[in-house]
Amino acid sequence: VQEADKLADPGNRNSAPKDVDPAALTMPPWLPDTPDARIDLAQYFSCVRIIDAFVGEVLAKLEASGQADRTLVVFTGDHGIPCQRGKMTIYPAGTHVPLFVKGPGVKAGRIITAPVSQMDFNPTFLEAFGLPPLPNTHASSLWPILSGKTDQVAGRRSVLTEANGTYPSFKSEGRAPDAKAARALCDGRYYYIANIIQ
Numbered sequence: 001v002q003e004a005d006k007l008a009d010p011g012n013r014n015s016a017p018k019d020v021d022p023a024a025l026t027m028p029p030w031l032p033d034t035p036d037a038r039i040d041l042a043q044y045f046s047c048v049r050i051i052d053a054f055v056g057e058v059l060a061k062l063e064a065s066g067q068a069d070r071t072l073v074v075f076t077g078d079h080g081i082p083c084q085r086g087k088m089t090i091y092p093a094g095t096h097v098p099l100f101v102k103g104p105g106v107k108a109g110r111i112i113t114a115p116v117s118q119m120d121f122n123p124t125f126l127e128a129f130g131l132p133p134l135p136n137t138h139a140s141s142l143w144p145i146l147s148g149k150t151d152q153v154a155g156r157r158s159v160l161t162e163a164n165g166t167y168p169s170f171k172s173e174g175r176a177p178d179a180k181a182a183r184a185l186c187d188g189r190y191y192y193i194a195n196i197i198q
Contacts, residue, residue: 107148
């Protein structure tokens with residue numbers, strides 16, 4: 001299913017999706033509760049449904065191939081929800097991304113709330129395949145968590161995230177591009193956020 005096929009008006013990319021009712025959504029407290037914001041959020045949830053269907057198809061094909069019990073499957077996102085305080089920010093909606101892992105040696109049916117970083121993938125995959133970690137890694141293997149031995153990364157109480165960049169959001173108005181810099185520290189529940197340049 002193409003995204004445009006799911007819109008109430010395929011000729012208007014800002015129209016509501018057919019499969020998610022904007023009026024039924026609970027709006028995040030940091031977003032304005034307006035009809036346009038509701039449509040935007042409904043489109044996001046509609047896209048999530050498309051991805052979910054694709055992932056289901058891939059997993060079904062993997063199972064049918066007979067290789068599922070030999071394959072480590074990782075599903076994650078590169079950013080949070082694409083809205084205010086989401087994508088490209090250090091706020092929870094920007095850094096709290098999906099991470100699902102299944103495969104041989106992975107203990108199924110668990111939800112972990114410990115802070116992890118995508119930097120942890122490298123040492124995790126190396127350990128999963130029986131290879132030694134790189135000597136200068138700044139990350140930790142998640143394999144002890146995935147294998148069910150623990151629910152925390154050893155020695156880690158928090159993760160640091162950062163956002164840096166110059167975004168040309170006002171270029172059309174003849175203004176200088178926006179410069180932004182921010183840092184956040186998260187322990188899996190609370191965030192300490194420092195907006196260095198807003």
